[in-house]
Amino acid sequence: MYATSLGDFDASSDARDQALVEAADGSQDDKAIFMSCYAVIFFGVPNRGLEISSLASMVKGQPNEQLVRDLDQNSRFLAHLHDMFYRRFIFDDSPIISIYETKTTPTVEVSLCP
Numbered sequence: 001m002y003a004t005s006l007g008d009f010d011a012s013s014d015a016r017d018q019a020l021v022e023a024a025d026g027s028q029d030d031k032a033i034f035m036s037c038y039a040v041i042f043f044g045v046p047n048r049g050l051e052i053s054s055l056a057s058m059v060k061g062q063p064n065e066q067l068v069r070d071l072d073q074n075s076r077f078l079a080h081l082h083d084m085f086y087r088r089f090i091f092d093d094s095p096i097i098s099i100y101e102t103k104t105t106p107t108v109e110v111s112l113c114p
Contacts, residue, residue: 024088040089042098047082049073 023034052072059065070077089096 021084021088034088037089038094040094040096042096042100044100045098046071047078047098049075049078 020034020037020040023030026034050071050073052068055068055071056065059068069075072078
């Protein structure tokens with residue numbers, strides 16, 4: 001199982017995370033799939049939230065506005081996903097690996113053309 005950066009943190013990324021949760025709670029076949037997961041690797045996924053002020057102004061009124069709000073560090077949605085995942089992925093021999101950049105990047109800016 002893997003998930004990638006903000007560009008991929010959309011409904012399909014949520015669906016992948018939700019798929020693990022549903023597999024853990026599902027039928028015997030679903031549980032077998034869940035039990036076959038050895039590790040989860042997150043590549044730059046803001047699963048613990050991010051500072052959204054720059055992004056929020058860019059998506060205001062757009063269909064993806066709620067998605068950006070759900071990525072806020074204090075988001076109840078992210079806290080809920082985190083809790084659901086960690087209550088089920090409790091295998092001592094299965095690592096959860098988070099890979100992320102440590103260099104700062106420029107702030108997102110809006111540029112309106114006349």
